Amino acid sequence: MAKPVITLSDVAAAAGVSLSTASKALNGTDRISAATRQHVRTTADQLGFRHNALARSFARGRSQTIGVLTHRASNPFTRVVLATAATELGAKEQAILLYDARIDDHDVTESILQLRARRIDGVIVIGTGTSFPTPSLTSRFDVPVIYAFTYTENPDDVTITSDDDAIGRIAIQHLLSKGRRKIAHITAEPHDNAAVKRAASAKEMLAEAGLAWAAPVRFGRWREDWGAEAAAAVLAESPDVDAIFCGSDAIARGTERAVRAAGRDVPGDVSLIGVDNWEQLMHDQRTSQHLTTVDVGLEEIGRQVAAQLLEPDPKPGIQYVAPQIVTAETT
Template sequence: MADQLITLSDVAAAAGVSLSTASKALNGTDRISAATREHVRVTADRLGFRHNALARSFARGRSQTIGVLTHRASNPFTRVVLATAATELGAKEQAILLYDARIDEQDVTESILQLRARRIDGVIVIGTGTSFPTPSLTSRFDVPVIYAFTFTEDPDDVTITSDDTAIGRLAATHLLSTGRRRIAHITAEPHDNAAQRRAVGAGQVLADAGLDWVTPVRFGRWRESWGEEAAREVLAAAPDVDAIFCGSDAIARGTERVVRASGRQVPGDVALIGVDNWEQLMHDQRVSRHLTTIEVGLEEIGRQVAARLLEPDPEPGIQYVAPQLVIAETV
């Protein structure tokens, strides 16, 4: 029957070996020949046998379960990292146990206690971005902990995250490559780590080219309304501005409205580039792209986090993923 549960005994009988030999073959022991192991594996695949994950975990002394702590699982950026990591872990027969908690608040303690009680093999802490640090939770677990799309104040924490300095450098490099020279920058608060690093990275590229911002960097908020407000200031201070690097796609959307309302053409008179690849995050792939933007590497972060967590001794420190330029209509 199609729904019949195939047991290890069924596999052993079909393969003509003992139950013990079948178990050793499917659990990777080196105490049997390669030919026998392959014969049992092929038989198991033909019958549609699947390991009893619970029994297997007891035998190995591991739960094959990874705990995941998120600051806000519904956040669009978090969802991409989480889904990619979960897919990668699932392909390696690892389950995930998700706890959505305010990581910087008291209720994270209860999530930690529950995870520890579940005999998890490791922990992934997924942030909502690189604007501000996530508290280090490593010392509160006795299993490996890895941080994704965030950073902590402990330089030894194993962390994989986006490279904001490289994002800024990539944006400015592309604008210069298209012949733009009078470039402005609109971004979030100056004490925001992501905003500051993106501004620094872009500023370094301009300085290397013997240039400077056409008007001082406008620091404000990650909002469309700030993009509108700051764009008016930029156009008033530098009417001949020919490009604006926006620290996020939200800022870029507000900026574009004001630039077009002023009678200027985008990208003919003013080129615009944002960060986040928001159109891809919020729509399906069939939707045509409009805003030229920088993809911060969310899927790659998820893939690398899953791979690093399963390594015997993950190397401490921050590992950055490379951003990707997404060219569309505004440059």
């Protein structure tokens, strides 16, 4: 049998104060003594009282609900940002209303109309990465909108995302720190924003060390089979390669397979580093971390998005989250 709901009247009666005083104490309003406020709050905690969120929202003129638009909620990257942001917002008594739609398609209009009808207090638009821009939806809402793990073509949109320039640099810095000097790179399509920016910054890092790519950069797909195909070609063309920077962990898995098939040891002969921290992302508890990778900061993106959405004036423009190296067996 369900327990009865504890009301504000119950709290007032138990604390021996008026209903008005109990309300003021719990809402932190008006002039009442600190002792009375603490007494009422302690009583409320002991009774297990919880504010009626709907009543409070009416009183404050706010719904305490944040709308979330995702391009694909099942995407592993999206899930991490969404879960972290939801946890942070929940701790601040904010509810989440999720709409999963193709953001670049006409059906996003219906999701926008439904969110606006719900009188939400803010919107989070979560992308699936920085490969391609997300359409700007800011002008279609009259509440703050923040974009997470993506970017738009509007420079004034409030955006918190991963730093592809820093990802390329930190990956090469790590390989150089391991004494590697003959470094190759395998990544995705040459028109993919993330692939291009990571490759360019990695090349700059090599140049600062007085080095160049040991083999031409292989542009292809974010796929394991492409990693295997490209790595075989790299080793055939440049057998003295001693490290490969892979644009994703999927590419790195295929690359490792090809390197071992060529009779080379990892990391003895060839060190490998990927991007995404996929093993941790998928919460694979069966094995320890194997692949050295760059964590792009998905959880931190979620935390910062939740924090800034509740600020009075979120900072316009792109804000980048610093990546981190996760060192494991392949380097």
